[in-house]
Amino acid sequence: MYKYNEFDEAFLAERNAQFRAQVERRIDGSLTEDEFKPLRLMNGVYLQLHAYMLRVAVPYGTLNSAQMRTLALLAEKWDKGYGHFTTRQNIQYNWPKLRDIPDMLDALGEAGLHAIQTSGNTIRNTTADHFAGAAADELTDPRPYAELIRQWSTDHPEFQFLGRKFKIAITGSSNDRAVIMAHDVGLQVVEQDGKTGFRVVVGGGLGRTPMIGQVLREFLPQADLLPYLESVLTVYNVLGRRDNKYKARIKITVSENGIDTYRAMTEEAFMAIRGQYDGTDQQQLEEIKTHFQAPEFRSGSTETFDTAYANDPVFRAWADTNLAEHRKGDHAIVTISIKAHGATPGDATAEQMRVMADLGEQYAYNELRISHQQNVILPHVHKNDLPAIHATLKANGLATANIGLISDIIACPGMDYCALATARSIPVAQEIASRFDDLKMEHDIGHLQIKISGCINACGHHHVAHIGILGLDRAGVENYQITLGGDATETAAIGTRTGPGFAYDEIVPAVERIVEVYMAQREGPEETFLETYRRIGMEPFKAALYPEAQKKVA
Amino acid sequence: MARAFTPKVITANDLLEGDVIYFTADDSWTRDIEQAELITDEAVAPLRLLDAEKQNIRIVGAYLADAKAGPNGPEPTHFREDFRRTGPSNYFHGKQEAEANV
Ligand code: HEM
Ligand code: SF4
Numbered sequence: 001m002y003k004y005n006e007f008d009e010a011f012l013a014e015r016n017a018q019f020r021a022q023v024e025r026r027i028d029g030s031l032t033e034d035e036f037k038p039l040r041l042m043n044g045v046y047l048q049l050h051a052y053m054l055r056v057a058v059p060y061g062t063l064n065s066a067q068m069r070t071l072a073l074l075a076e077k078w079d080k081g082y083g084h085f086t087t088r089q090n091i092q093y094n095w096p097k098l099r100d101i102p103d104m105l106d107a108l109g110e111a112g113l114h115a116i117q118t119s120g121n122t123i124r125n126t127t128a129d130h131f132a133g134a135a136a137d138e139l140t141d142p143r144p145y146a147e148l149i150r151q152w153s154t155d156h157p158e159f160q161f162l163g164r165k166f167k168i169a170i171t172g173s174s175n176d177r178a179v180i181m182a183h184d185v186g187l188q189v190v191e192q193d194g195k196t197g198f199r200v201v202v203g204g205g206l207g208r209t210p211m212i213g214q215v216l217r218e219f220l221p222q223a224d225l226l227p228y229l230e231s232v233l234t235v236y237n238v239l240g241r242r243d244n245k246y247k248a249r250i251k252i253t254v255s256e257n258g259i260d261t262y263r264a265m266t267e268e269a270f271m272a273i274r275g276q277y278d279g280t281d282q283q284q285l286e287e288i289k290t291h292f293q294a295p296e297f298r299s300g301s302t303e304t305f306d307t308a309y310a311n312d313p314v315f316r317a318w319a320d321t322n323l324a325e326h327r328k329g330d331h332a333i334v335t336i337s338i339k340a341h342g343a344t345p346g347d348a349t350a351e352q353m354r355v356m357a358d359l360g361e362q363y364a365y366n367e368l369r370i371s372h373q374q375n376v377i378l379p380h381v382h383k384n385d386l387p388a389i390h391a392t393l394k395a396n397g398l399a400t401a402n403i404g405l406i407s408d409i410i411a412c413p414g415m416d417y418c419a420l421a422t423a424r425s426i427p428v429a430q431e432i433a434s435r436f437d438d439l440k441m442e443h444d445i446g447h448l449q450i451k452i453s454g455c456i457n458a459c460g461h462h463h464v465a466h467i468g469i470l471g472l473d474r475a476g477v478e479n480y481q482i483t484l485g486g487d488a489t490e491t492a493a494i495g496t497r498t499g500p501g502f503a504y505d506e507i508v509p510a511v512e513r514i515v516e517v518y519m520a521q522r523e524g525p526e527e528t529f530l531e532t533y534r535r536i537g538m539e540p541f542k543a544a545l546y547p548e549a550q551k552k553v554a
Numbered sequence: 555m556a557r558a559f560t561p562k563v564i565t566a567n568d569l570l571e572g573d574v575i576y577f578t579a580d581d582s583w584t585r586d587i588e589q590a591e592l593i594t595d596e597a598v599a600p601l602r603l604l605d606a607e608k609q610n611i612r613i614v615g616a617y618l619a620d621a622k623a624g625p626n627g628p629e630p631t632h633f634r635e636d637f638r639r640t641g642p643s644n645y646f647h648g649k650q651e652a653e654a655n656v
Pocket of ligand 1: 046048053085086087088164165182183204206207208249411412413417418419420457458459460461
């Protein structure tokens with residue numbers, strides 16, 4: 001795992017000292033809010049509905065146990081005892097006081113964490129496959145490249161005031177767990193003629209005008225990564241619209257100019273820039289790679305695991321849903337659900353963070369991950385340790401066996417916290433999860449992703465959900481629009497709207513009706529919701545959702 | 555046709571705590587919407603907002619929010635202001651918690 005060197009530490013300390021002085025000057029009145037706001041945003045500090053919010057980056061979702069304990073400390077000492085993990089591999093604190101935030105940043109800095117570029121019109125935290133370095137289907141660990149991008153983009157003078165925020169995601173597997181198709185730039189590590197490089201996708205994004213990215217380059221050699229990215233951003237900086245905030249994202253630039261023009265201009269800029277890269281970035285990359293060596297995996301029989309799996313149905317149910325295939329056969333990847341039925345998706349208490357940190361230290365070679373699906377992952381676990389891990393999780397309310405199921409919902413903070421929201425998201429997620437838990441149907445329903453956003457900004461990824469829910473304000477009351485058929489993987493698709501929205505108390509029954517159609521129409525338990533939807537189309541779902549409209553047509 | 559003016563309160567967030575505050579008739583700030591000044595005159599509203607914004611050192615983002623007269627003072631008319639008045643619905647935090655501790 002990447003370790004900060006002295007330069008990084010000094011940089012963070014200096015940056016935090018700067019911000020501390022800015023906070024003081026705001027408090028004593030020498031800075032107005034207009035002057036202070038861009039400065040606080042550069043350090044991840046928002047002002048939300050009821051309080052400030054601090055957004056902390058977890059670079060490419062990777063952290064060690066000490067860092068997880070620091071996140072717990074912040075929650076306990078300066079917040080209300082919990083934090084909220086987000087779809088961008090960040091954690092948000094919802095209740096800090098302005099005066100305390102410099103202390104929080106210092107505590108983070110000491111643990112090698114920070115909040116830089118977690119907001120503002122700059123290159124945000126580069127996100128990665130949360131199974132990176134562990135997955136059986138992986139070609140190469142993408143995180144060294146993500147770290148290289150982070151070092152290059154942090155405080156990059158040209159890219160601090162882009163037209164709009166800029167998000168890069170990277171995966172080393174052909175199974176896309178990083179949603180690269182819905183990012184400004186998506187990178188997939190690929191191999192060609194024995195050489196490592198990248199498939200580069202550009203112009204994806206959700207929000208007001210959701211779009212799936214397009215391929216800019218089928219193969220980019222590894223050594224060209226930074227000059228090429230620099231070219232992509234330079235073209236965006238020149239071509240990107242600044243007249244209208246809603247048209248400023250690169251997805252609009254690409255679609256207005258066409259992918260061929262964008263490609264031609266990028267290649268031209270690349271020709272000009274390439275020579276300025278003298279290979280130091282590649283030396284830097286080699287140095288970074290040494291920090292991402294796989295741990296020395298234990299080996300040994302998996303007898304303890306096999307016995308528990310055969311004899312304990314509760315353990316088996318958990319193992320079947322929450323484990324993923326590790327590249328080493330006697331190991332597994334554990335996803336810890338922080339989506340207990342009826343709880344706030346993505347919230348973990350300080351105590352739970354410590355439990356997970358301890359498990360990481362004791363059983364997972366001191367590594368943890370945050371997934372964009374708002375869960376926590378132990379990437380490398382010997383199978384024999386799984387029964388003990390499960391027992392600890394169970395004792396701490398962390399053993400919910402629902403990964404990938406209907407209650408594993410992504411939900412943005414919505415109107416309960418977010419100043420931009422037009423409706424609530426969290427209670428909708430809570431009620432759906434509780435309802436299907438009561439019905440005891442969720443394992444039977446199988447793989448189904450529900451994602452909820454409280455406004456069109458789409459932080460909850462609802463466009464790429466199998467069932468997407470968007471909260472809106474209709475004449476002063478909460479109203480929820482449904483989309484079906486979205487897909488966040490390598491076969492990415494934007495969902496289609498079913499029709500008019502539903503009132504707050506109608507939304508859970510509406511989701512139930514959608515699920516009933518699926519259960520009645522599927523060809524068998526192996527056919528997932530998404531497959532059934534793709535086979536039968538929208539009409540049967542519409543008929544169930546809007547029986548009145550159907551009657552009128554008849 | 556221009557919409558008819560509806561009564562307003564002036565609301566903002568406190569600079570230090572970040573929590574929701576309301577402007578009172580005597581140019582100070584309260585955490586309780588019922589203590590706020592209910593502005594019923596369309597011509598007065600922008601002037602009062604300017605008065606509130608003069609206190610930039612203590613507050614952030616003052617704006618006019620719809621409200622109506624209730625038995626104990628102003629009440630919000632939109633659900634957003636209602637959440638700002640109470641706190642989030644997933645935890646008993648924010649104003650609802652603070653008031654319980656009084
Ligand atoms: C509560 C504070 C938040 C604010 C003020 C905020 C603001 C925004 C805004 C303005 C956009 C639209 C960007 C655009 O289209 O140009 C956006 C999009 C997004 N945000 Fe947030 N957000 C917040 C929280 C979150 C959370 C909690 C998550 C994760 C759960 C998140 C992840 C995202 C994602 C994934 C998108 C869409 C990606 C895209 O634009 O292509 N944000 N956010
Ligand atoms: S989708 Fe809207 S409501 Fe939800 S967090 Fe993003 S900006 Fe806030």
